[in-house]
Amino acid sequence: MIVMLLALISFPIFTRLFSVEEYGLMSLVLKTVSVFIVFAKMGVQNSVMRFYQEYAVRRDRSALRTYYSTLYFAVFAFAAAATLIFDLLVWSAPVSFLSPLLRQLLLLGSGLIFIRGIYSVLLGFWRIEERTLLFNVVDAANKLGVIVIICLLAFTWERSVRAFLGGSLLVESVSVVIASALLWSQGLIAPTACEPSFFRKAIAYGAPLILYELFGVVLGSADRFLVQFYLGARQLGYYSAAYNISSSLQDSIVSPLNLALFPIYMRLWVTKGKGETQAFISTIFNHFALASIGIIAFVTLTSKDAVVLLATEKFQKAQSLVPLLVAALLLAASHFFIDPGLLIFRKTGVMARIAIYSTVVNIGLNVLLLPKLGLMGAGLATLLTYLFMTLLTLHASFSLLPIPLQLDRMAKYAVAAAIVVFALHGLHLGHPLAGLLVKGGLCAIGYLALALLFDRKFRVFVVSSLSLRFHSTAIAGMGSEGESI
Numbered sequence: 001m002i003v004m005l006l007a008l009i010s011f012p013i014f015t016r017l018f019s020v021e022e023y024g025l026m027s028l029v030l031k032t033v034s035v036f037i038v039f040a041k042m043g044v045q046n047s048v049m050r051f052y053q054e055y056a057v058r059r060d061r062s063a064l065r066t067y068y069s070t071l072y073f074a075v076f077a078f079a080a081a082a083t084l085i086f087d088l089l090v091w092s093a094p095v096s097f098l099s100p101l102l103r104q105l106l107l108l109g110s111g112l113i114f115i116r117g118i119y120s121v122l123l124g125f126w127r128i129e130e131r132t133l134l135f136n137v138v139d140a141a142n143k144l145g146v147i148v149i150i151c152l153l154a155f156t157w158e159r160s161v162r163a164f165l166g167g168s169l170l171v172e173s174v175s176v177v178i179a180s181a182l183l184w185s186q187g188l189i190a191p192t193a194c195e196p197s198f199f200r201k202a203i204a205y206g207a208p209l210i211l212y213e214l215f216g217v218v219l220g221s222a223d224r225f226l227v228q229f230y231l232g233a234r235q236l237g238y239y240s241a242a243y244n245i246s247s248s249l250q251d252s253i254v255s256p257l258n259l260a261l262f263p264i265y266m267r268l269w270v271t272k273g274k275g276e277t278q279a280f281i282s283t284i285f286n287h288f289a290l291a292s293i294g295i296i297a298f299v300t301l302t303s304k305d306a307v308v309l310l311a312t313e314k315f316q317k318a319q320s321l322v323p324l325l326v327a328a329l330l331l332a333a334s335h336f337f338i339d340p341g342l343l344i345f346r347k348t349g350v351m352a353r354i355a356i357y358s359t360v361v362n363i364g365l366n367v368l369l370l371p372k373l374g375l376m377g378a379g380l381a382t383l384l385t386y387l388f389m390t391l392l393t394l395h396a397s398f399s400l401l402p403i404p405l406q407l408d409r410m411a412k413y414a415v416a417a418a419i420v421v422f423a424l425h426g427l428h429l430g431h432p433l434a435g436l437l438v439k440g441g442l443c444a445i446g447y448l449a450l451a452l453l454f455d456r457k458f459r460v461f462v463v464s465s466l467s468l469r470f471h472s473t474a475i476a477g478m479g480s481e482g483e484s485i
Contacts, residue, residue, distance in 0.1 A: 002140045007248040008310065010147045015311040017154050018161070020237035025105070026161045027240035028228065031221035033109045036086045038214045040079035040117025043206020044071055048124035049262050050205055050343070051198075053270050062193075068183065069193035071121060071202060079117030086110050105161055111169045115176050122179045128263050138175060145171040211352035215359040219385065222359065223378045226366045231374065239375055241311050242321035249295060250329040253288065257336050265340055274401070277340070282404045285337040289410045290458070292330040294447045297417035299326045301424055301443050305435035317375075324379035331386040338394045341401030350396050358389035409455055416450035 015023060048071055055067040090098065090106045098106070126135040150167035157163055183189045228236045261284070268277045299306075303322035307315055342351050362385040369377030420443050427442075429435040452459050 002136070003143055003251065006140065006143045006147065007251065010143070011244060011248065012310045012312075013147065013151065014164070015241060015315060017151075017159055018164075020241075020314060021233045022161055022237075024228070024233050024236035024240050025102070026164055027244075028224055028236070029102070029105045029109045029161065029165065030112075031217075031224050032106060033086075033112050034217050034221065035214065036082050036110075036113045037116050037120075038210060038217055039085075040082040040113050041075060041120050041210075041213070042078040042203065043209040043213070044075040044078065044202060045120045045124045045206075046209045046348075047071060047202035047206045048121055049128055049266070050346075051202060052128040052263075053266060061187075065188055065190065065193045066195045066198060068125065068188040069190055070195050070198045072118075072180075072183065072189045073191060073194055074199055074202065075117055075121045079114045082117065083110055083114040086113055105165060108162060108165045108169070112165075112172065115169065115172045118176050118180070119172060122176065122183075125183070127260075130260070130263055132260065138179065142171060142175045145174070205346060205348065208348035208352045212348065212355045215352070215355035219355065219359045219362050219389075222363050223366055223382060226363070226370055227375070227378055230370045235375055238315060238318040239321065239378055241307070241315045242318035242375075242379070243325055245306065245310065245318075245322055246299075246325035246329050249299065249326055250333055253291060253295075253330070254333045254336075257288070257333070261336050262343075266344075269344055278401065278403055281337055281340060282406065285334075285403065286406045286409055288334065288337065289406075290413050290451060292333075293410070293413045293417045294444065294451075295330065296323065296327050297421050297447055298440055298443050299323050300421050301439045302436050305432040305439070309432040309436060321375055321379045324376075324383050328379075328383040328386045331383070331390050334390055335393060337403065338390065338397050340403075341397035341399070342393070345400050347396070347400065351393070354389060354392045354396065357392065358385055361385050361388055409457065412454040413451055416447055416454055419450060420446040 014026075018026065051067065055063045087107060087110050090103055090110070093103070123135060123139070126132075126138075146168050149171050150164050153163035153167050154160075180189075224236060224240065227239050265277050265281060268280055300323045304316070304319040307319040307322065311318070339351070342348065362381060365381035365384055366378055369381050371377075373380065423446065424439055424442055427439055429438055452462065
């Protein structure tokens with residue numbers, strides 16, 4: 001929640017610091033760099049998740065040192081190589097392809113390839129250890145530091161994309177150095193502890209996921225280049241603003257899932273078996289559907305107010321895109337619940353093929369729809385692509401590890417959301433803050449009330465949760481009284 005709040009704080013700051021065109025250019029640079037960050041990681045962050053339990057169960061510190069050292073120094077080498085290759089490509093690109101300004105920004109941003117490659121593995125270590133407090137403190141401090149330093153550079157040096165990239169690079173570099181020093185001081189990483197056989201095993205597992213991640217990044221980036229090509233920098237600025245608002249909302253759900261879900265179901269798979277793993281994922285998936293459908297209803301009613309409030313009226317044209325993009329990104333987030341079969345059974349090649357097919361579909365849809373529908377074409381292409389990708393993944397993964405989908409309950413949530421949107425869509429308030437708070441509040445209350453009314457299992461879950469909490473609080477109170485006596 002802190003990270004989401006920081007994203008909501010940074011967004012209106014940056015949209016006010018930079019013009020629409022600069023905001024679009026900043027997004028273009030970050031998306032270009034993100035493609036090479038995939039090669040910097042080389043799938044190692046996925047091996048962090050997959051192989052930890054195999055080394056942890058040995059209760060041998062030397063085995064853990066091998067695990068940490070091999071993966072850390074592997075990604076260090078890959079990240080350095082990816083950064084060097086990127087810089088050489090940018091330097092050698094013809095002037096007709098890259099303007100002097102864009103070349104300069106890409107070279108500055110290339111440092112993020114190295115830093116974010118290593119950072120992904122460091123976060124992966126904390127995530128698989130379920131050290132959620134450390135993970136969140138570092139992540140929140142990193143994002144807060146980026147906001148502060150960028151603002152400081154913008155007001156004391158220059159208000160430009162260079163200030164944004166320079167501030168990001170400075171703060172993220174400090175985070176990586178501190179986290180690496182912490183691992184070193186604990187004796188968990190040392191070059192001599194690297195094990196070639198484990199390195200080959202880790203790369204064999206992660207390599208197909210490089211394609212999966214690469215095409216996933218291209219899938220999330222190609223629309224930026226195509227919007228720039230077909231519609232120009234200003235329209236790209238609108239699209240980037242809508243996408244960033246949508247991804248902030250997505251992160252409010254994805255961040256805790258990304259931190260907790262994979263380590264938990266891997267532990268369940270190893271210690272409890274198939275049945276409990278399936279039951280756990282099914283239950284959490286239903287909660288995810290409840291939250292996601294409510295968020296889509298909320299955004300449908302408040303997107304105009306949110307865009308004006310967060311990004312000022314100069315970005316108002318982005319408001320119609322937000323509901324489409326939020327729905328698309330929440331579909332993408334559903335992969336946490338439908339990927340387990342492919343990950344557990346190491347069918348990473350299947351995941352890579354699905355990502356490739358989806359990227360081709362996305363590019364084709366954008367080429368078809370952008371000239372005819374403008375920005376709405378890009379939003380619709382994103383939604384249809386993630387729907388296509390979800391259906392393919394569901395078919396492939398559920399053949400290995402079927403997860404019971406509670407579709408009847410999800411249908412009830414969709415009906416509840418539709419009723420609330422229909423009832424409140426005509427409500428107009430003068431000020432965007434009032435509209436966001438009043439319509440958003442009424443939407444949340446109405447949606448939850450109808451979900452409780454329509455879904456008996458949800459009612460039982462809420463009542464039992466409240467009863468359990470009350471019972472635990474009462475016991476804690478009695479214990480406190482006993483200690484006082």
